[in-house]
Amino acid sequence: LQLVESGGGWVQPGGSLRLSCSASGRSLDGYAIGWFRQAPGNERKRVSCFNSNDGSTYYADSVKGRFAFSRGSANDTVYLQMNSLRPEDTAVYSCNIGPDWSPGTQVTVSS
Secondary structure (H helix, E strand, C coil), X not given: CCCEEECCEEECCCCCEEEEEECCCCCCCCCCEEEXXXXXXXCCEEEEEECCCCCCEEECCCCCCCEEEEECCCXXXXXXXXXXXXXXXXXXXXXXXXXXXXXXXXXXXXX
């Protein structure tokens, strides 16, 4: 899959952003899907993952209640709605679908 990501940028603390990751018309059925982030000097960490086997969604403790994973109606796009953003959410965010990764998009939260 070729993944195209969008939605990153700069936002003040408390603000919101929505990231999208599109598989360009390819169905996402059956794929493991996840959002990850990597802050400067840190390892890449899992933010949210969707289990296509049972329909469950995982969220890292640090984002529970603030971030929400969703899928588009055409089933070729996934989203990460990020609310109540904090400076510690600053990172490069990437989506992972099956074996493929998006290029990553910068999210910066600062005043």
